[in-house]
Structure formats: C-alpha cells, structure tokens
Amino acid sequence: MSLEYQKSVKELAEKYGPENLVVVLGFLDEELVEIYATTLTLGDPSYSGSLAGVALRLKVYHILEPEVKDQIPEVVYQEQMGLAEITTGQEKIKKISKMLKEIREK
Amino acid sequence: MKPVIKGSAYVLAHVPDLVRYGSKPYREIEKDPNLLPKIEKNLRRFLDVVAYPPNQVFIGNLTPDELRNIPQPWFENKLFSASSCGNFGEIVGENNFYGVLKLADANGYDLVWIENKFLSDIKKFGINIFFDEQSSQKMGEGKTIAEIQEKLALGPRMALPLFHNEKLIGCFNRSQDPHAQEDEALGPHPLMEGLAAKASGALALKHLIEKLKMSPEEIDFIISCSEEAVGDRYNRGGGSLAKAIGEMCGCINATGPDIKAFCVSPIYAIIVAASLVKAGVFKKVAVVGGGCLAKLGMKFQGHLESGYPIIEDTLGAAAFLIASDDRKSPIIRLDAIGKNNIKNSARQEDVTRAVVLEPLKKLGKRIIDIDKYAVQLENPEITVPSKTGDVPKKNYDMIAGLAVLNKEITPQEMAEFVKIRGMPGFAPTQGHIPAAVPYLGHAIEAIKNGGIKNAMFIARGSLFLGRMSQLHDGMSFIIEKNPKQKEAKKCLRKKRP
C-alpha cells in the first residue's frame, strides 16, 4: 500500500477515531485486497510506511462481500455492481469475503 | 469516400540506462540512492529484450494467439531465433537510440551532448532506419568527458547524465537560451521526456512510410497522440509533437496538431484522421504516438520483489496511416463509433455499454458478431507482479459479462468468449501506446487474409488523474474487411522468429 495512502488514512484515523471509520475496497486482486486489509488492520507488513507498527484495527470490507451487499438496496447494487459480480464470479467473491472476515476478527 | 487503415508500424526502443529517469524510479532513487544498483542489476540485455515473446508480437513477428501458447513467465521462455527487425517495425538498441535522439535534437537547441568516442562509434557502426550519409553531419560534434562533467557539476536543474552500460556517455541539458534558465518546463527532465517521444515517434512514422513504400511527401496531415506535455511555462502541453515528428521524417507537405486524452488519444486521433479523409479534406493522414519516458520502470518495485527483471525498459511507439479507399485495406466504420458521454457515470456497465454495445446496435450487430476485440493491451507480466492485475483480462471479462447480461452467451461460456475474441496483453505499459492499437497491424493482416472479418478497438482513459474532472473516458471504433477487396489470397508470412 502506497506510503501516501498510509499517511492519509492514518491522519483520518487520528481525526475521526479508528472506531468511527469503515474502509470499503473495490480491488479484485486478492493479494492486493489482503495487503490493504492487513495494513489498515494490523499495520504495514513491509515496515516502510506511516502504518509500520501501527495497528489501526480499521474494519475493512469489500464492496462485493454479502455483508456489505445486504445493506444496499437491491436495485442500486445491481445497477452499480451487477457487471462486477458476473465478471468476478461467486468463487472469488467467497474467497475474498472469507479472507477479509478472518482479518477483521484478528 | 470510405476511409481505410492502410498500415501501421511499431517500434520499441530498449533504453535500460534511461529507466532511472522514469517518474517512479527517479523519485524512489532520490529517497534511497542504494536502489540504483539494485535496479541496474535487474535490467535486461538487448538480446533478452529482442527474444522476449511479447516484444516479438509488438513488432509483428508473432501473433497474439501464438503468444498465448508460450508458457509464462515469458522472460524465461525467450525466442532465441528472434529478430530485432519485425514485420511491423523494429526493436532499437540503446546506442542507436542515442543517435536518433541526437538527430531529434538537430534543430540547434543543443540539448543532447554525447561523448566524442561514443558519438563517432554511432556514426561509424550505428545501424538505423534514420542513419544515412547526411546523418553523421546532422548529429553534430561530440563533447569531451571533461566538458560533460563540467556541465553536470552545475547540478540536475541544469543537466542530467546519460549512460550506456552504466558508463557516462553524455548529458541532457536544460534549454541553453538565457530566458529558459528559470523555466521549469524547459529543464532537462521535461525536455528529455519530450525529445524521447519525438525520437521514438519519428522512428515509428519512418518505418510506416518505408513499409507502405510511399514518399513522406505524400502525407497531408499528421496527428500526434503522444502523451508528453511539450511546451514552455506559459503553455505546458502546448504541443505540436506531430509537426516535429513530421519534420524529422521529411513529411514536408504536412502539418498537424496533437490530440491528447490520456490513454484514449490514439482512438480519438484515428477517428479524427478517418473523418478528415471521409470529408475529403485530406487524402493521407498519419497518426503517430511516441514513447513515454515517465512510465519507464513504473512498476519496478513489484518486479524486484518478485525476482523479475525490470520489464519496463522500452519506449513504445506506433504510427498509422489512414487514407481514402484503396479497395483492399480494411475500412473504418465511422457510422459506428463508440463513446462514453459526459452524462454517463463511472460504473463499468455504463462505460462498457457505451463503447461496446451502442456502436454495435447502430450496425444491427451483437457482441458475438465481432471476431476480435482489442482492449487496453498491457502485458500482464508487467502488471501482475505489482498486484495490479491482468488489465486486458479485466476488460475482456467486462465485455463477456455484458454479453451474458445481453443473453448472447451463458456465464459458463465467458472463458471461451475471452479466449476466442480476446488476446493476451503484449504491449509495454506506455500509457497511450497499449490502448488497443497495438493489435491494428495484426488485425489488418488477419482481415486481409481472411482469418477474421472484423475487429473492435476500445480504449479507456482515466481523466480523473488530471484532477480536472472525475469522469472516466472511453472510445471505440470498428474496422472490417473492405467490401471491394478481391478474394483473399492466403498471405503466407515470411519472417518467423
């Protein structure tokens, strides 16, 4: 996760309090999703950015996770995410959801 | 009058010693000078760049479908019989490219200084489409190492060192005239970006002219779709690289502007060129895109982490000729242009519908009626190690997804759709260069020899990067077999690596 983004998120966490923030990702590369979620939950694994050794414990979700989908009116979700759901496929969505759930519970 | 796409040419300039001046490496090396040796250690030799399968597809010695059959990582599956000369252009080595850069600087501005011995070697032994009896004289005189070092001692605001095989061989200067001394737009770095685009673009245009066996004087109009912001402080991005490139190629009867719209520029430029031909304003319009120095080594960190060589070590350039109907070249369907209008949101479905479905509707065609789709064709071996995914695959999945929503195929048929109608990415991550058009050369051949009947070219642009708008851009055109083309003769390819 880029150093600039780490800095921005850290500042937002200081301003609003980490417990008041929620992060929603729209990346489809599983490794990249994992890196962002880990960095924003437990700190920068590469120890190079502002979040090195800083566990913000932000709640990180993916927009395609069922937990998120359930909170969004069906019509809007289909309109915005319909194509992404088809191209991503249920298998990958399940994998990403499981991974993020585990990271959130750490 | 129907506009046709007469031909295309593609050039890669292998410039490992310029990777340090790519935006990302330059910034990172400034923060941590220890990075430079790590980068240098992972740069490729010229022969490896020639033998790299995606590069062979780019210059037209291998088809995209043939690339699919070569296992990845491609840098480990080199084609040892590969040639730097391609059906559509060539791969230029760094020393020869410095010679072309020197020729691009032959307007009296004295931006490029090259050491005496290195320059005389280029003059004596260099081989390039631009080198002839006059080029030695045009390249001017070399400099002593002492002169170069004296210039470099003034610091990076005034001059940047040029290397070959990691050895100092020259420098790139700030514009020398007095009023340019405080103009950051005319400093060595932006000027190097501009001149690299000019030199590589001119290489592509020169190849196009030779390939089509035409005289440069026949070209009426040139449109540059290069990304570089050429201009001084009062008009950064003022342009006109088109005319500078045309001048270098001897297109004395042409003039022309630059069209800039991030990665979509080549599509805009080709559509404008085709419209000018159809309207009868001009007969032969060239579109040219030079390489993007700023994007060299853009994803080097991912490559280092994955134990890959630094694959973003080439400038990519392309040129196209759009002309009035010759009864054989594929026609450009100006009645079915796809465009992502301002009213459209950023959502993928809107953009994909606008650029894929809407133009097809105008022709009464379905998604499965197009034989090949060319999308952003970035080589996945460059992007995947930096965890930014396979860009063409993502775009193909969206088109296939739309075909599912449109009930043309089932979700189970998506993979097959992508395999048949798509292709693996093979272009360097050079901004506008991978924007669908690297497939044009292959498409012209495939349409002429009956392999396919049509193809759609789609590019997408991230306008939001310029911070002027949050809009996403997208544009597409279709080419198809010329109805007047006589029965296709099977075109047997001569050169194969």
Next chain:
Amino acid sequence: MLKEKKAIIFGERDEIPGLSIEECLKAAGVKQEDIVFSLTECFV
C-alpha cells in the same frame, strides 16, 4: 456497520471505480459528507 460511520473508499478504474462504491454506500444511508476519502486508482 455502514450507518453512522465515516467511509474510506479505494477503487480502481478497470475493476470497481470509487464513484460506484460511493453510490452504493449513499443508497445504504451513508451521508455524502461522511465519505471522507474516495479514490479511484489507475494501475496503468
């Protein structure tokens, strides 16, 4: 989980753009001013 929270969004042009995620969150009741960071990456 979304309501009463400040949202940070990371999207990507060829995957899911930030603006599309914003639309979904707003429909779920997140106020525009509570979207405190929304970014669409362009990986190329």
